[in-house]
Amino acid sequence: MLLSEQCYKKIDRELAKYPADQRQSAVMAALAHAQDELGWLAPETMKELAEYIRMPVIAVQEVATFYNMYNVKPVGKHKITVCTNLPCALSGGVRAAEYLKQKLGIDFRETTADGQFTLVEGECMGACGDAPVLLVSNKTMCSWMSNEKIDAMLEELKK
Numbered sequence: 001m002l003l004s005e006q007c008y009k010k011i012d013r014e015l016a017k018y019p020a021d022q023r024q025s026a027v028m029a030a031l032a033h034a035q036d037e038l039g040w041l042a043p044e045t046m047k048e049l050a051e052y053i054r055m056p057v058i059a060v061q062e063v064a065t066f067y068n069m070y071n072v073k074p075v076g077k078h079k080i081t082v083c084t085n086l087p088c089a090l091s092g093g094v095r096a097a098e099y100l101k102q103k104l105g106i107d108f109r110e111t112t113a114d115g116q117f118t119l120v121e122g123e124c125m126g127a128c129g130d131a132p133v134l135l136v137s138n139k140t141m142c143s144w145m146s147n148e149k150i151d152a153m154l155e156e157l158k159k
Contacts, residue, residue, distance in 0.1 A: 040071040081122035081135040091131035
């Protein structure tokens with residue numbers, strides 16, 4: 001088993017929300033729990049989840065590769081997603097992305113040598129008025145990110 005008993009208990013709680021013949025409805029939550037535990041979703045993890053949920057492996061892979069919140073390759077301890085869609089781009093998203101690239105010494109879809117940070121471009125996060133917007137590890141949205149706020153965020157994440 002690749003996942004802990006505790007992780008399977010969380011997945012079981014998700015499965016309990018749906019009728020037995022609709023177990024596949026819990027796949028997104030199951031992927032999220034597995035990723036929280038392992039950091040990313042390896043092919044063997046997706047296979048194990050597919051067997052547990054009783055759905056085809058390809059269907060699990062389709063979900064995991066469709067949504068950008070799932071990591072199907074290893075990422076750093078902290079994944080920083082920068083919204084660069086047009087409204088954010090015009091309101092500082094590109095500037096924030098360029099500052100992060102320079103500060104971290106990496107480009108999009110790269111991870112720092114120490115394994116701490118991965119930088120990715122993100123699609124609209126629904127907070128255009130808060131631009132530039134960053135999403136940290138798919139959990140924390142950061143708004144109005146000036147260079148100073150980015151510096152403070154990076155220092156806090158390094159702790």
